[in-house]
Amino acid sequence: MxxxxxxxxxxxxxxxxxxxxxxxxxxxxxxxxxxxxxxxxxxxxxxxxxxxxxxxxxxxxxxxxxxxxxxxxxxxxxxxxxxxxxxxxxxxxxxxxxxxxxxxxxxxxxxxxxxxxxxxxxxxxxxxxxxxxxxxxxxxxxxxxTASDVQKTIPVDLFGREFGWVWESAEKLTPVSASVVNEEKVVVIQESGEKNWWKYDKPLPKNIIVCSSTKEAINERPDAALVVTHRELNTDERTLLNNGVLYRPKVIVLGIGCNRGTSAEEIEAVIEDALQQLKISKKSVKAIATIDLKKDEEGLLEITRKHQWQFVYYTPEQLNEVPFENRSEVVYKYTGAYGVSEPAAKLYSGAKELLLEKQKSGNVTISVAIIPHS
Known part of the structure; x- marks a missing residue:
């Protein structure tokens, strides 16, 4: 008691x-x-x-x-x-x-x-x-x-949450929410992520305009914006965030191969370099994919724990079934697979093409794919 x-x-x-x-x-x-x-x-x-x-x-x-x-x-x-x-x-x-x-x-x-x-x-x-x-x-x-629930409109602070989307910043949540419920002009730009975010059995409210590009959205001169993308915005595009929220959908898959005992610090440095090269937000990473020989690789485990990313691995047979460009006899000799980073990224993401084909740096090989959503 x-x-x-x-x-x-x-x-x-x-x-x-x-x-x-x-x-x-x-x-x-x-x-x-x-x-x-x-x-x-x-x-x-x-x-x-x-x-x-x-x-x-x-x-x-x-x-x-x-x-x-x-x-x-x-x-x-x-x-x-x-x-x-x-x-x-x-x-x-x-x-x-x-x-x-x-x-x-x-x-x-x-x-x-x-x-x-x-x-x-x-x-x-x-x-x-x-x-x-x-x-x-x-x-x-x-x-x-709650106004957004009563009006059956977009709840700005929950937008995409069920899919794992995260905000870049919470600074504008309140004013953007006010724009939504006060029926001001609000644009939605979605470049990646799940498309089935509208759950009500009625059309979107008339004040919410879905745009196919950031350029189109800027031309609308909106009062507020909801931007859903994995990539970094340029200076012009960031004007949408003057009263906007930037959402990061979990769509990026990192295919990684590495030598045994490679440190988490080295692997993470390669990841950050690749994402910077592609101008992709780290917040949009969903998973690291590799071969089952690396399922106990401490450097990979440490990184996935740190960022709460999924960690998936495949058998050589599964990887060999995936079509990819840079097949290697040397990799096959040591792993039984003709490649690790490329087929692993493709297999998990379901993408036909890679954003980044196999790139080797020190002890690490990395490939990057984006999960397509129709």
Whole structure:
């Protein structure tokens, strides 16, 4: 049992990404029932409502003001589901708020479970999505007030997130979001990445114009821009970012071969040189592909861990089935494959052509491919 004291934050043993918290008799019943359906949450409620099976079910009991529990929950969970009145929640969480990029999603349920309200971090913290999921589970009314959700338009801060797209900078998220929801002229330019980002069963809003090039977008004289590309923008193109967000889709595959024991520093230097040569953002790299002989190569493993890139490897037989230009008898003699970097990059990406054919530097050979999306 957790005993709460002013100024002391209890240690929280987190087993799930979400927490459900209740402080009333009916709220506890709702919390317990919800946890049976929503099994990714730890449950907390006041000890005076204990049923005797809490240890068996893994529920946490606490004594004292729930206000004292919230700081630990805020720092420990991705999302918090509070069965507490909305006004009380607002007052209790106000001192804990830092930034929408780090605050957890907070959802409030009323004591009868009739309404599920997205309160905090609706987009980045996932509270809107959580609200809809919980409401569906308990047959309640989801209440989401985020303008882009209500208007069914592009959520700028979530654009492409499901595909792994990342922003170059978050600086203009708020003003660009304002342009979108205020129905100002907004251009979307997409040079790479997944194309099925519009999820609503209606056409794009009239204020959003999809352009085929940055030149066309600049000629539109937009109020805001969403630019989706793996490449670096030139000076003229960067004027779109005066009130724009640059998204980096995960589309670049690095095919790499290296000598045994090559350091991560040397491999990374070759990667950076190749990307700079191609004018490609490192943030758009999705994976390193190689031969299975290198599946335990520490330098490659270190880099993929560092950047959270995928690490994939293929057998010589798989690589030899891929058509590529620079087949080598010497490589075949040592690996059983006629090449590593080129066929590995092609095989993973599905591309017919490479952005960069085999380029050797020191102990490293690199090829670069882009994942095509129709």
């Amino acid at each position: 957790i005993t709460l004291h002013e100024g002391v934050h209890p240690e929280i043993d987190v087993n799930n990404p979400y927490a459900i918290v209740a402080i009333t008799k009916h709220g506890v019943t709702l919390a317990r029932n919800l946890s049976n359906e929503f099994q990714r949450a730890d449950v907390y409620y006041m000890s005076k409502f204990a049923s005797g099976d809490e240890e068996e079910k893994g529920y946490q009991l606490f004594e004292g003001s729930v206000r004292l529990l919230l700081p630990s929950l805020f720092s420990s969970y991705k999302g918090i589901i509070l069965i507490i009145s909305l006004g009380a929640v607002v007052r209790m969480i106000a001192p804990l708020l830092k930034d929408k990029k780090v605050d957890p999603g907070v959802v409030v349920l009323d004591d009868k479970g009739e309404n599920v309200i997205s309160v905090l971090s609706g987009h980045l913290g996932g509270a809107n999505e959580l609200t809809r999921e919980i409401a569906e589970l308990i047959q309640a009314r989801p209440i989401v007030t």
